[in-house]
Each structure stands twice: as structure tokens, then as C-alpha cells.
Amino acid sequence: xxxxKRIYEKLDKEDGFRVLVDRIWPRGVSKEExxxxxxxKDMAPSTxxxxxxxxxxxxxxxxxxxxxxxxxxxxxxIIRLLALGQTHKTVxxxxxxxxxxxxxxxxxxxxxxxxxxKH
Numbered sequence: 001x002x003x004x005k006r007i008y009e010k011l012d013k014e015d016g017f018r019v020l021v022d023r024i025w026p027r028g029v030s031k032e033e034x035x036x037x038x039x040x041k042d043m044a045p046s047t048x049x050x051x052x053x054x055x056x057x058x059x060x061x062x063x064x065x066x067x068x069x070x071x072x073x074x075x076x077x078i079i080r081l082l083a084l085g086q087t088h089k090t091v092x093x094x095x096x097x098x099x100x101x102x103x104x105x106x107x108x109x110x111x112x113x114x115x116x117x118k119h
Contacts, residue, residue, distance in 0.1 A: 002085055002112055004105040007094040011035050016090025019081070021105055023050065026096035036094060038084075043077050045104050046070060060102050067107045082115060 005015065007026045020026075020036045023044035045053070045067050053063040071078065084091050097103035 001089065002081075002091050002093060002109055004093045004095065004109050006100065007034060007036075007096050014090060015092040017084055017088040018092050018094055019084070020094045021108055022094075022096050023047065024096075029096075034094075040077060040081070043074065043081070043108065050104075055097060055099055055102060057099070057102050063102075064107050067104060068111060071108065071111050078112070078115060081112060085112070085116070 003015075007020065007022075007029055017038070018034075018036045020034065020039045020041075021043045023041045025031075026034070044050070045063075049063070049066055049070065052066075053059050081091070093105045093108060095103050095105035097105075
């Protein structure tokens with residue numbers, strides 16, 4: 001099972017295997033505090049896409065489309081995440097954005113769920 005969570009939220013034993021999916025390390029969080037098991041910075045949107053989106057909800061539809069296209073080219077990383085989902089009861093995708101509805105983890109989670117349904 002996959003779930004998403006802001007890295008600033010309290011650590012919970014239900015988090016399972018914790019994967020940071022941001023390209024840039026979150027401000028104000030030490031590596032010790034983060035308690036991540038894996039940092040997949042290459043799973044994050046490209047720098048160009050991240051800057052273009054700039055967490056503007058009006059660009060959300062375009063961001064989803066463009067980031068999904070980027071994810072389609074990251075087969076090895078997607079396979080790795082899906083494998084983690086099979087070996088761990090829970091995999092928590094961590095992100096740092098303030099907007100809990102419009103961020104890359106939401107798109108990534110949807111992408112992973114579609115991949116699981118396909119297979």
C-alpha cells in the first residue's frame with residue numbers, strides 16, 4: 001500500500017518504509033529528524049517543470065500532464081517503487097510542499113496506482 005505525507009508531519013509507526021520524493025532537501029528538517037529510508041530525488045519533477053509550476057493551482061492540470069510524461073521515462077525508478085510496495089506493508093511517499101492537494105506526490109501516487117491496476 002502506498003500513501004503520501006508531508007515530511008513535516010509527525011513520524012508514525014504506520015508510515016512503514018519512508019521515501020522522500022523531493023529533488024531538494026526540505027528546509028528545517030535534519031536527516032536525523034526525517035527518518036527516511038530512501039531519498040529518490042530523481043523521482044521528483046525536473047527542475048524546469050518544478051520552477052514552471054511554482055505550486056500555482058492554475059497550472060495544476062498542465063503540471064499533472066507534464067510530470068506524468070516525465071514519469072513515463074523513469075521506468076527503473078517506477079519499478080523500484082512498485083517493488084518496495086510489494087516488500088513492505090506500507091510505503092509512504094514524503095514531500096515538503098505546503099499544498100497537500102497540488103504537489104508531485106499526489107501525481108506520483110496516482111501514477112503508481114494506475115501501474116498497479118494495469119498489472
